[in-house]
Amino acid sequence: MTRQMPVVDYLVIDDGPPHLAGHRCDECGAVYLERRNACAACGARTFSPTRLPATGRIESFTIVHRGAPKHVGPFVSVLVRLADGTFVKANLVGVPPEADAVDFGVPVRLVTYAAGTDDDGTEAIAFGFTYDEPTAPAEG
Numbered sequence: 379m380t381r382q383m384p385v386v387d388y389l390v391i392d393d394g395p396p397h398l399a400g401h402r403c404d405e406c407g408a409v410y411l412e413r414r415n416a417c418a419a420c421g422a423r424t425f426s427p428t429r430l431p432a433t434g435r436i437e438s439f440t441i442v443h444r445g446a447p448k449h450v451g452p453f454v455s456v457l458v459r460l461a462d463g464t465f466v467k468a469n470l471v472g473v474p475p476e477a478d479a480v481d482f483g484v485p486v487r488l489v490t491y492a493a494g495t496d497d498d499g500t501e502a503i504a505f506g507f508t509y510d511e512p513t514a515p516a517e518g
């Protein structure tokens with residue numbers, strides 16, 4: 379079986395469905411994805427690990443084009459407000475990188491995908507968000 383490793387520390391792929399893990403301030407409840415020495419909101423210095431919801435809404439987006447020498451894109455970079463209010467920046471996947479295709483407030487959910495494989499065969503797992511389509515009713 380291929381070994382997998384998340385591309386960022388806060389993506390958890392080996393404990394149930396993939397999800398993001400944050401650090402919740404023990405004093406005021408502010409959540410940060412990256413480890414901090416002190417809370418930006420209240421200055422407290424102790425945090426507890428917290429599992430973040432996999433769904434949220436698009437708060438803001440940018441369609442990114444990068445030119446030479448390493449032509450990249452276009453792709454859609456989104457700022458997502460998760461269901462618990464935590465903000466996460468990521469790419470929007472499965473959606474055309476066109477202004478008409480993206481909108482504020484659209485419900486999205488976390489998805490993971492293989493971002494490459496190293497020489498040892500370890501697969502890098504990245505995350506993004508895609509439109510959280512309602513499940514189609516079963517036919518019949």
Ligand SMILES: [Zn+2]
Pocket residue numbers: 403404405406407408417418419420421422
């Ligand atoms: Zn705090």
